[in-house]
Amino acid sequence: DAGVIQSPRHEVTEMGQEVTLRCKPISGHNSLFWYRQTMMRGLELLIYFNNNVPIDDSGMPEDRFSAKMPNASFSTLKIQPSEPRDSAVYFCASSRDRSTDTQYFGPGTRLTVL
Amino acid sequence: RKEVEQDPGPFNVPEGATVAFNCTYSNSASQSFFWYRQDCRKEPKLLMSVYSSGNEDGRFTAQLNRASQYISLLIRDSKLSDSATYLCVVAESSASKIIFGSGTRLSIRP
Numbered sequence: 001d002a003g004v005i006q007s008p009r010h011e012v013t014e015m016g017q018e019v020t021l022r023c024k025p026i027s028g029h030n031s032l033f034w035y036r037q038t039m040m041r042g043l044e045l046l047i048y049f050n051n052n053v054p055i056d057d058s059g060m061p062e063d064r065f066s067a068k069m070p071n072a073s074f075s076t077l078k079i080q081p082s083e084p085r086d087s088a089v090y091f092c093a094s095s096r097d098r099s100t101d102t103q104y105f106g107p108g109t110r111l112t113v114l
Numbered sequence: 115r116k117e118v119e120q121d122p123g124p125f126n127v128p129e130g131a132t133v134a135f136n137c138t139y140s141n142s143a144s145q146s147f148f149w150y151r152q153d154c155r156k157e158p159k160l161l162m163s164v165y166s167s168g169n170e171d172g173r174f175t176a177q178l179n180r181a182s183q184y185i186s187l188l189i190r191d192s193k194l195s196d197s198a199t200y201l202c203v204v205a206e207s208s209a210s211k212i213i214f215g216s217g218t219r220l221s222i223r224p
Contacts, residue, residue, distance in 0.1 A: 033212075042216035043158070043201065056211065091157055100146035100205040100212070105157035 002026070004106035006092050012112045018080040021109045024073055025094030033103060034067055034077050035091040043091070049075065050098070082113045117141060118204050120215040128223055131192050135218045137202030138184045147178055147185045148203040152217065158201055161187075189220075197222045 005024040013019055025032045034046040047057040052069045060067070064083070069075040079086055089108045095101040120137045127133050139147075147164035162169065164176040164185050175188040185204075189196055202215035 035214075043214040045212060045214070048212070102148070102160050102163070103158075103212075105159065108157055 004092055004094050004104055006090075006106035006109050008109060009107060010110045010112075012114065013082055014114050015083055016081045017113075018078065019082045019086075019111060019113075021077040021090050021092075021111070023075045023077070023092030023106060025075070025092070026104055027073065028096070029094035029104075030072075030097050031095045031101070032069060032075050033093040033095075034075070035093065035105075036088045037091060037108075038088045046077070079111075082111075084113045087111055087113050116216075118202060118213045118215040120202050120218050122216060122218060124219040124221050126221045126223060127192060129192060129194060131222075132188065132190050133192055133220065134186060134188045135200055135202075135220075136184050136186050137204075137215050137218075138182075139202075139204045139213075140183070141204070141206060142180075142183065144183075144204045144206050146205040147176075148205075149174075149176055149185075149187050150201040150203055150214070152199045152201055154198075158214075161200070192220075192222050194222050194224065196220060 007022045032049045037043045046059045047067045048055050049069045067077045089110050091105050091108045093103040093105045095103045117140050149161040150158040151161040152158040162171050164178050168177040173190045177186045199217040199219045201217045205212040
């Protein structure tokens, strides 16, 4: 079975550019999570969807960040405009139903903003 | 105070040793607890869930102490392959809230 798929795996961009990260959750999973991981702040939950509806977006840093889940098999995290402090590894994870179920992580997107 | 706190380590122990980590949480309404493992430059993966009665999976034992609000992970007969960062996770389903600890780094030496 395919796990959580993320693309791109690596992204290098210049400050001010728009960045779009993509995620395909495990088929049949109803919850999807976007996380950001840095050495300084660890793993931070950005946003959590259940049945394609955003449930908790309190972790989204600011208006430059937006996330969508147009259907059960696809989600995007967009940063516009990007800044050097956005450099991090962004993970997408999915779980069968609730936030308290086991989460399966994708391989992550390593973002570098110059 | 952080909602979930872990000793960052690193813990550097010889192969075959027993090592234990603790993780404290501040929200008494927390309902579900997990330990995840993360290898260098890889994604986190579930190691084990933590049940109220405590649970064991081979060399790994997890325990929950609700009164003192901490969970623990014990690794017996440690192997070189146990070297990783161990993340404590606390979740509260009523608030759809899940929080990862910052992780404890473990290094097993030959």
